[in-house]
Amino acid sequence: MADEIAVVGGVDTHTDFHQAAVIDSIGRHLATESFPTDPDGYRRLLDWLRSHGDVMAVGVEGTGAYGAELARYLRANQVTVVDVDRPDRRARRANGKSDPVDAYAAATAVLSGRASGMPKTRDGIVEAIRSLRVVRRSAIKSRTQTINQIRTLIVTAPSEVRDKLRPMPTTELIRYLARSRPGTDPSDPACAVRIALRRLARRYQYLTEEIADADAELKPLVAQAAPELVALPGIGTETAAQLLITAGDNPDRLRSEASFAHLCAAAPIPASSGRTNRHRLNRGGDRQANNALHTIALVRMRWDTRTKDYVIRRTAEGMTKKDILRCLKRFIAREVYKHLVPPSATPQPLLQTA
Numbered sequence: 001m002a003d004e005i006a007v008v009g010g011v012d013t014h015t016d017f018h019q020a021a022v023i024d025s026i027g028r029h030l031a032t033e034s035f036p037t038d039p040d041g042y043r044r045l046l047d048w049l050r051s052h053g054d055v056m057a058v059g060v061e062g063t064g065a066y067g068a069e070l071a072r073y074l075r076a077n078q079v080t081v082v083d084v085d086r087p088d089r090r091a092r093r094a095n096g097k098s099d100p101v102d103a104y105a106a107a108t109a110v111l112s113g114r115a116s117g118m119p120k121t122r123d124g125i126v127e128a129i130r131s132l133r134v135v136r137r138s139a140i141k142s143r144t145q146t147i148n149q150i151r152t153l154i155v156t157a158p159s160e161v162r163d164k165l166r167p168m169p170t171t172e173l174i175r176y177l178a179r180s181r182p183g184t185d186p187s188d189p190a191c192a193v194r195i196a197l198r199r200l201a202r203r204y205q206y207l208t209e210e211i212a213d214a215d216a217e218l219k220p221l222v223a224q225a226a227p228e229l230v231a232l233p234g235i236g237t238e239t240a241a242q243l244l245i246t247a248g249d250n251p252d253r254l255r256s257e258a259s260f261a262h263l264c265a266a267a268p269i270p271a272s273s274g275r276t277n278r279h280r281l282n283r284g285g286d287r288q289a290n291n292a293l294h295t296i297a298l299v300r301m302r303w304d305t306r307t308k309d310y311v312i313r314r315t316a317e318g319m320t321k322k323d324i325l326r327c328l329k330r331f332i333a334r335e336v337y338k339h340l341v342p343p344s345a346t347p348q349p350l351l352q353t354a
Helices: 039-050 068-076 089-095 099-112 125-156 159-165 170-178 189-225 237-247 257-263 287-303 305-316 321-340
Strands: 006-013 017-024 029-036 054-061 081-084
Touching: 006 039, 006 099, 017 039, 017 099, 029 039, 029 099, 039 054, 039 068, 054 068, 054 099, 068 081, 081 099, 125 159, 125 170, 125 189, 125 237, 159 170, 159 189, 170 189, 189 237, 237 287, 237 321, 257 321, 287 305, 287 321, 305 321
Parallel strands: 006 054, 054 081
Antiparallel strands: 006 017, 017 029
């Protein structure tokens, strides 16, 4: 009987459709089918998987992108979801590339144990923080681009415009340009540059208001999500928000503080050779989380007495600033983990074996 067969599913996700595949418990390919990315398509995909047997788990590519809603639907229906990374290029060259091939590869990765990551649930307050922070980060990037364009236009502007504007600090410059009256003859280079500068200054003001609105929304959410985290020295709303996003709404998926450090690219990497015994900075992991740890470390090096004493001691021992920062980020990752994951949280195996 089909319901007596244990099967594993795999899904290659796309914008308009998902390619699903199913294999049995010894890896034999059973079937593959595509389904639309809508509620009816998700329901049909799950019914199709269950029609082949008892679904042990489903490996989904892109649970943080195209497969986010499918992963939520499967979890809501008590199906174990495993986050599957894209196969490396060597494996793709050896096995070929197509949607059915990728779907079967996702299922095989789950069955073999190569893929074992628990995806983020993306259904709580941290997901709300992530969405709002996307807007804030893009606004900051656009504002930086805007002030750079203003400074560039001033440098190349005619002298009657440039000489007056160059010494002004940013705040005064934006206020002056936003309320200026550039004239009505855009064919005149001086008038045209004044028009452009006024428009850029007003854009800068609008983006500043947008950032302020995002900060006002984010601060109470971050304080609600992790009040103990923002109370730590050197950690503000922005860095705490990034660390929460990295951990996700289900931080218990992180198996240890070492795994969190590795996720944040703060785990030490051996770099010893011959008589040299040392470690280097990790270049992998979540670079935004690593940047948050770096910012916290710099703030503590400047203002935290305990950190300043540590830096003095390690410098006297001959350690470089880069290595000191690596150690500090590892310490901070350990400290942050304790405030992100409940002490009683113990991740369970994704596949239950008899």
